[in-house]
Amino acid sequence: MARRYSMVAAFAGLVVAIQVATYLAGAPYHLTQLTMTAYYSLLIVGLCMLIGYAGQISLGHAGFFAIGGYVSAFLTTHDLAAHKGLRLVALLQKAGMLLERSDLYGGSHLVVHPWLACAAAVLLAVVIAYVVGGPVLKLRGHYLAMATLGFGIIIYRVALGTELLGAADGISEVPGFPLPFGLIISGNASVRVSNYYLAWGLVILGMVLLLNLIQSRVGRALSAVHGAEDAAGAIGIPTARYKLNTFVLSAAFASVAGVFLTHYNGGIGPSEASVMKSVRYVAIVAIGGMANLWGALLMSLVLNYLSLRGYFGTFDDAVFGVILILIMLFAPDGLLRRHILADLKRLASGGASDEEAA
């Protein structure tokens, strides 16, 4: 237990050190990409739980991210003034769950409060995860990958084809997300530092929850399901329910990430739902070592930051595809667990993989 939280403390130290470094270097604009990286990382540690610990692949998690982002964006921008007569709208207004917003041209809009929008977005993602996960998680291996891929494509096409969601343009003008103590999640440069800490604070909270889970009775049961599913059932573990719950949990992480990144960026577009995003998330979990939350988090920090800063240029998506292929071929246990030198020696000495020999 001591080790569990000392790693958390060390990581929090790293987060602070990075902020201080950007300050000393006079380059605080780096914090913008680092904040976005934090929200993607939240999705990735949730996905790591699903892939690495429950042993279930998902190639559709960008879909859950997009559900979170789009629902929150839609509700906080869509003008309800025309629907004032509806009982639900009147009720929400009375409960203080609607806000008056003025747009660029001075017109007044009646929109849903971000808190309620966030709750609705995450709830919808959770419900969809339950409905989709129920039948889909009966599949294994390639079939599960294909089915979740299909789900991701559906969400992408829906986002791209729905006029109400801005079609190819997506939704913009999404307001900031107000928090207690005068804090706000927003991309405004004046709140850059506080947003950096809010985002990474959320990631650290997510990590603590998942690290606790791994060390718990449920974590043990998930390792058992991953290790030998029939044997897990034979000692009373409801394997289907545990897989489904983990799927829903990771979808909830993804949707929360989608909600906050959308409010931070002030908008969301269909590319956030694309299959290439889902592949990227899986690639990062893989390079982090699959059943290794810290590995996934550190790899997410480095790779998302590099990608968002544009270091991969036009090859952005290709880089993650190549990473996935290389990891599967040469380091299925992830980059951080392998002795790179030994791998290179093995390659040089003929290339027969030791997995085959074993």
Added chain:
Amino acid sequence: MTILSVRRVSKRFGGLQAVSDLSFDVARGSIKALIGPNGAGKTTLFNLISGFLPPDSGEIYFGGAPVHDLPSHQIASRGMVRTFQHIRLFPKMTVLENIMVGRHVHSRAGFLAGMLNLPFTWREERRIREKGQEIMELLGIAEHAHTEAASLAYGQQRVVEIGRALACEPRLLLLDEPAAGLNMRETIGMGGLIGKIRDMGITVLLVEHDMSLVMGISDEIVVLSFGQKIAEDRPLAIQKNREVIRVYLGDDA
């Protein structure tokens, strides 16, 4: 007093009638063995009883309640726990962790309690660990507590698998070929262990090929051939049964 009752159970795989109209009872507190030549349907029968396969027809009662419609995990949580012919440990977990997983149905921390690390889960974890320790000492494997299960010798893995099943505190333990792959000394040890389990008040139903083991420990034996029961009796009577001898040794014997 009957703990398990199999009533006219049948199972067909395509053209193969694996289990055919089979009935037998297991008395509480006894050791009962299922024997028969390869392909007689013993493992299929085990899979039917433990909920891994649904029967085509017939009923199975455990402790008086029907279980033939239940999934395996629910049958296990009612107190009927099985092991596997090919050992199915959780390979990357330690011996202690493997046995601790066996406490699953006797503990209750769920996803939320686990994530929030609620205080009641600490006490529960401590009890799970203590019980795991107790079982390892009972089985004489405490020295391997923190060894990865997959790196143990084969015979020890079998013992760990039984330990994991015992952690469930079953009323009925199903052992699928517990002596498979064991040497003679280990087989004798396994016989002693099964007797000890019975003395703990746990009923045992086992499938086994090793005749010295079966004849030595069983109270009753059911003999299967081509999915049908051809004999059910005490070990000495089974040894003299002409039909059993014919099935095992061929017509000329």
